[in-house]
Amino acid sequence: MATAKKKPVKKKPAAPKKKTAMTRKAKPVKKVVKPVKRSASGKAVKPAAKGKKVAARRTVVKRAVTAQTRVVIRGKSAPTRKASSPVAKAIASKAKSTQRTKAKKPAPRTVKTAAAKAIMPAPVKAIAPVVEKSKAVMAMEEKPAAIQPTPRTEKAGRDVSYNPQAVESKWQAKWEADGLYRAMIDNSKPKHYALTMLPYTSGDLHFGHWYPMAPSDARARFMRMNGYNVLFPIGFDAFGLPAENAAIKRGIHPKIWTYKNIENMRRQLRTMGTMFDWEREAISADPEYYKWTEWFFIQLFKQGLAYRKMSAVDWCPNCNTTLAREQVWGENRVCERCGTPVIKKDLEQWFFKTTKYADELLNFDELDWPERVKVLQTNWIGRSEGASVIFKTEQGDDIEIFTTRPDTLWGATFMVFAPEHPLVDKVTTPEQREVVEAYKAQAARQSDIDREAVDKEKTGVFTGGYAINPVNDARIPIWIADYVLMSYGTGAIMAVPAHDERDFAFAKKYDLPIVEVIRPVGQDSILPYTGAGVMVNSGPFDGTKVNTEKGRKNPGISAVIDWLEQKGIGKESVNYRYRDWLISRQRYWGAPIPMIHCEKHGWNPVPENQLPVLLPDDVEWKPTGESPLKLHPTWKNTTCPVCGEPAVRETDTMDTFMCSSWYHLRYLSPQYDKGPFDEAEYNYWMPVDTYTGGIEHATMHLLYTRFFHKALRDAGIVEGNEPMLQLRNQGIILGEDGDKMSKSKGNVVAPDELVAQYGTDALRTYLMFAYRWQEGGPWNSQGIDGTSRWLRRTWALFTEDEKRPLGSPETLKVLRRKVHQTLRRVTRDFENFEFNTIISSLMELLNEMYKARDAGAVGSPEWSEAREIYLKMLAPVAPHIAEELWTNQLGKPYSIHQQAWPKVDEAAAKEDMIELPVQVNGKVRDRITVAADASEEEIKSAALASETVQRYLEGKEPKKVIVANRRLVSVVV
């Protein structure tokens, strides 16, 4: 996924690589979340994970109304709104109401420094908390030493023993040594193939890589804790123009440049703390990989899906070389390297017949993909239905046109050809020859941009020739004009100036006749194409058609098509904007196209047992104006697979999108040499369950890979209709100034530096917390302090071992309720890719835990449970600190990442008192607190008993009292 269309080269992230030795299987984990269910249509069905809104807020018992319904009305000296957590309430309710605010304040923290000191002097080994000490000791052999506080922290507060970099590098090394993230086939578990778009080997890992990958990793970890056998692989998109250009610029061989970058990117990726299975790494520039890219080309060729044809490519006359579309920059379409305006040049090229699958690609029934991507693909394919109709030249040649409105055929008063149309020369009369030639030459010189500018005044010239309109035998003039494009439809149109803006403008300018066909203006009428033309706007319209075939007052489009077919002058037809995929690149750094050309036998594939066609290292890859492979002295010479006579190889290479169309298959078995993938692995892991990456690939990679899969399906190589069932796109992180990050603007933020400063866990969680993941937004350099602080507070709470007197049962109950409510929400949010609220929920829970600690929860079973569940929820998002606290502070068995996701205790999560706002005439005037199971009647009478409500009633009877779903009472006066 190297490049995106029309834009300057995009770089993709890279991942570090390290082979891990051990392949210990993950212990089976109790399944908590059900596998994603699929409905008959194949759509993923989201588990309904709705939680009721929690949270009774301030509750001060004032008086009971009935025995069953205790009604609580806010006291007059109401506490501030913020003092409203359940724990705080619990505390508050014990205190006198006037002292409430004070009571909520934590006890002075005289202990904190002491607690910190107790940890600090500890040598390498961890001092596990009292709880479960024996287990901790047992686990000691397995786990690395607890992190030693760093000297610089000595003077600081109680949290300072947290050294994220030390924690992180320690566990990264341990996980890797243990092969903790090896993904092996295991038929006893449901599988989950989580895929994130592979990085391009641009050399540096930046936010464009972190932003999609870190949350994807968190979700993959979540799925794993939920009992799935998760495959989360990584690799490198290593072929392509950016590498070649960078290499040219620096004078380094593209291969050396690329593989050096991969080294660096692996190192950087490792610091991210992802659960990538490095054993499955695949690199598209490895011969073991591109052997199969070539093999796939041959399979498509055998399917009749690869063909050659002449095509106009972008050509830089200064560099004397072809350019890819993305190398043509800006509105002026200049060469990215030298700034010279690019021209078109005809070359023979290889194409894949993607259009064969156009209709099937429009079908998204089996896909849980964002609506936006589906719309983009649908528009890109651009299907239009209509008819193709044959007009004739006066000399008798057929002119095929496509129209979406065959019912307006009777209004066709002239025809327009694209200047490049093959019949132009033939219809042009001698008198018009000179002007026609001049116009053609001028059109050829114009750039696409000029030519396609909508606001440009239309120009054209008369050819002198005439055509016959087949529906009424009218003799109509043939013009050429550059507003008709050879690349869309048939390159010729019938012009119906009465009902088409463009035709209308042209007819007005050159004084051509206008014949009205449709005259509808009422709302039920069939409207003309556009609002074009005087006739359309001036009416009157009677909803009928005029000037059509006799006896056909109201021929609808389909009726006209039937009629055309009967008459043999036209047929139903579908036209697409979508083009076949041009895969030839006149470049060196790509997979060779494995084809051989023989004078006698034409083009034939390289025999499969001779694959791969290796890319030679000794080429002149600096720009010379010719394809580097073509200039190699010997490489292209070979023999014809049919006759054995001397023949030449294709010297073009493949578009890198070809490589990335199947990388998800290579991950299955990157070392496999008997085929592109091991079938056993395919059968277990495919299709991809969750695919994450940028939306910029909507009409490129994501369309190519779907095409590829369908073509392979028809070749009997893969199964199923779609390669990736669920797709989720992240947004883009902009620079702090709100602009796109770019070196030239100097607004690039480097993840490496932030990891050095804050640690990976803080950066990962900040990226999840700060934005809606699908939206992205500008970087905020201060924001990361928030998650950094949160993790330090987490560390502080978990490393503190001070004992306090046990608090009330209510305190513990409230804590437990909050824990399970948070768990319910976090579970749901993980399922829905809502990472920002996962983090905020965990922050809230931590805040509650602090309050519970101050209220005397420490030492209780509820406290232990809260700590365990908190860490398990933390584990996917901040894997390192969670592991450290789990194994070395709680003394639990390594690894937290092999633990089962906790289960919500719905009974514990349930509120027993609920607070309802009471509205009078739509405005909140009071709040009442009732038992959660109070009946509607009880709630009503409680609401009416409120002094405030009574005051607003002024003694009158309420018109209406509505209890809305136990969430609010509405009194209408």
Place this chain on the structure above:
RNA sequence: GGGGCGAUGGCGGAAUCGGCAGACGCAGCGGUCUUAAAAACCGCUGGGCGCAAGCCCGUGUGGGUUCAAGUCCCACUCGCCCCACCA
């Protein structure tokens, strides 16, 4: 020109089914600790009026539906993205 998405405090964002707008965090202000600073901790923080209780206003604009609208409907404005002489 066509299509899509979006608009909530100083900022990022919450708000699950039409039911307490502003959760959580950043920034800011005040305080504790400190020789000092940093860190940490505590409190405040949409706007207006008010000593207070409280009242009024408030989710881009204007209408509408409803007991109730950030959320639904209609018409706009602005922003971003995609496609575009597409026949």
